[in-house]
Amino acid sequence: MNLAVMRDALAQGMSLVIRAVPSRTAIPILSHVLVATDDGDLRLTATDMELTLTVWVPIERLEEEGAAAVEARTFHQIVSKPIGDQVELIYDPDTQILTLRGGPTTSVRIKCLPADDFPPVVAPEPTEGSLVLPASLWREIIKQVKFAASTDEARPILTGVSIRTQGNTVTFAATDSYRLSVRRVTMDTPLPEWDVIVPARALGELQRLAKEGDTPIQMHINLGQQQAVFRAERAELITQLLEGKYPDYERIIPTRFNTRVVASRDELLRQAEVAQVIAARESNIIRLSIQPGEDGPGTITIASRGEANDANAWVSAVVEGEPLEVAFNARYFIEALEAIPTADVVMEFIAPASPVVLKPAGQDDFLHILMPMQVPA
Structure with a gap:
């Protein structure tokens, strides 16, 4: 050579x-x-x-x-x-x-x-059809879903991202049992029938391969070899699929709410990050107190406290329904907000101990479910 x-x-x-x-x-x-x-x-x-x-x-x-x-x-x-x-x-x-x-x-x-x-590397031929999305859409999907996957190898199935197709829709989902991210993409034509689990690590590497530009990236599956292949213009990723049945996450997605909040995503994120500084030194818990307004906008109070320090912040919001107090793992709440691509975030609550829905205002292709923390009053 x-x-x-x-x-x-x-x-x-x-x-x-x-x-x-x-x-x-x-x-x-x-x-x-x-x-x-x-x-x-x-x-x-x-x-x-x-x-x-x-x-x-x-x-x-x-x-x-x-x-x-x-x-x-x-x-x-x-x-x-x-x-x-x-x-x-x-x-x-x-x-x-x-x-x-x-x-x-x-x-x-x-x-x-x-x-x-060197081990022979031959990409398997597609046996289950292919999915082609622009690099920018792959980046967005991975950003919204991958972070919710588990890193605990004791439950290996949860370290992956579920990819399922039905008709023209492909659904990406990840959960660590404390939170769940679901992203749906609708295509112009019917898709091959897939129900596979791709390691979250592999999607993280795909995100790096697709970090720039908007060229198409093709994904195909070979179930015989239990492999997925991602092909970009000058790169290729081959990964083993995870074997097993992914949890039925659809059943835990709430279909009703008693309190609905619309607020600035950036303002909520900024104040949550400030509260996390105090929370991280103790329990890493932040508390949200949601109050509807009598004649105007409602308010979200974000608070954290430790033995000697505390933080409080107020964010204006449109609040429909009942007042509510709820507590979250600070990092989980911040990561959920970071996955929201719109200026405003919608939060829907049933009760302080029930799963909470976070989703982008005006969009129905992404949602995040977050379990509140149980804390003493």
Whole structure:
């Protein structure tokens, strides 16, 4: 292998695929990235056998094809340094040495493993059809749903995001049993029938792959291999699906309310973040007191207190129905507000201990359910 690539493009590609490299592994080859020429591009691939990331980097000059398995973190750290605008990669399969040259003043030699030692990576063919959404919509969906997934491996099914289709609608949902996010997208044409669970971690990596632009990203499923594949313009993500049945979350979504509040999302978020500073030092609980106005707008009082400190803030709101006092985990409440894309947020309450609905004003494609905290008066 003998070629040249732009260092910035190589460093950016490595910053993406490095996230599939396990931090600890008993299999040495998994700590490596496969670097290979591929139809005029340099293909970078890393895997932990559950998640595989591939990025294609344009080649500026190609003299000889080839492939090598390079120790990923060493390679990433070197190409991330300003060693030159363009980097030459020269691999000798006899000595298994990869030489990196960043202009006339920098030369680095890295001992590699044979490319044939790297696990074969072949994206499965779609058996259940495909879903194509613009990158910006993938980013929005993941932002609204992923944070509600559990990080507790004791309940692995909840560490994933449920993706179900029905007719023209695809529904993304995640819950950790304390909160639930549901996002629906309606397409112009009928969708293949899906009921799968994608690891939330995989969607987090997809969010990074789709962090810029609005190019289409295709998702397809192969149930035989229990894998999902996401394809972008110059990147590909392959993930194992989680096996099991996702909880029936629809049954816990309230269909009525006794108190409805409409308030500025930004103002609520700002005041909740102030209250969290005090709450974080104690129980991480904030209290909301909701009062309808007699002749004008109602009020939301946000309070937190500790042994020696307390915080109180007031936010004007449109309040319909009964007054109410409710307590939330501060971080959960803030993360729910951050997922709201509109200027105003709608909150619907039944009782202080019942699930609360938060949703964007004027939109019915997203909702978040948050369980209140039980606290002494």
